Amino acid sequence: MTFDPEERAQRAMTYFREGYNCTQSVVLAFSDFCEEKGVNKEALASLTSGFGGGMARMREVCGTVSGMTFLAGLISPATNPSIRDERTANYKLVQEFAQRFREQNGSIVCRDLLQMKASSTIEGPQPSERTEAFYKARPCERLIGCAAMIVAEYLKQQSATFPPSSQMA
Numbered sequence: 001m002t003f004d005p006e007e008r009a010q011r012a013m014t015y016f017r018e019g020y021n022c023t024q025s026v027v028l029a030f031s032d033f034c035e036e037k038g039v040n041k042e043a044l045a046s047l048t049s050g051f052g053g054g055m056a057r058m059r060e061v062c063g064t065v066s067g068m069t070f071l072a073g074l075i076s077p078a079t080n081p082s083i084r085d086e087r088t089a090n091y092k093l094v095q096e097f098a099q100r101f102r103e104q105n106g107s108i109v110c111r112d113l114l115q116m117k118a119s120s121t122i123e124g125p126q127p128s129e130r131t132e133a134f135y136k137a138r139p140c141e142r143l144i145g146c147a148a149m150i151v152a153e154y155l156k157q158q159s160a161t162f163p164p165s166s167q168m169a
Helices: 005-017 022-028 031-036 041-047 049-055 063-075 084-105 132-137 140-161
Strands: none
Touching: 005 022, 005 140, 022 031, 022 041, 022 049, 022 063, 022 140, 031 041, 031 063, 041 049, 049 063, 063 084, 063 140, 084 140
């Protein structure tokens, strides 16, 4: 499996243009990777459906960062609470992804990225109409591409460092 950052970013942005939310778009750009981990595309879309718009349009943590966090759980899973090293590794990866995103975009908070006032951050549950004006007015598509690139760059580096066992022979 290849993790070309530009291609994964484009894939994520395409999902967003198809109407998926920001979290879904980032995660679905890696649906082939997730499928290898036992999670199919429909499950991915379902599991990440409530995280768009900074968690259901509440404008908290950006959905793209939630998408990276979701993927970190598949990249560096922490499934047994008694294995603290796994949780530490997972949290370290999430923090690394968030820091890279923050460095490139100034924040990981949706309302900040959209330059919204705190008093106006909770919106109704109805998703915004996806028009060209919507895409032009918001940085979401660019942020989705950025998040997908961060994850792809990490996975590309990891696959170069630790090639699949079939390639090691």
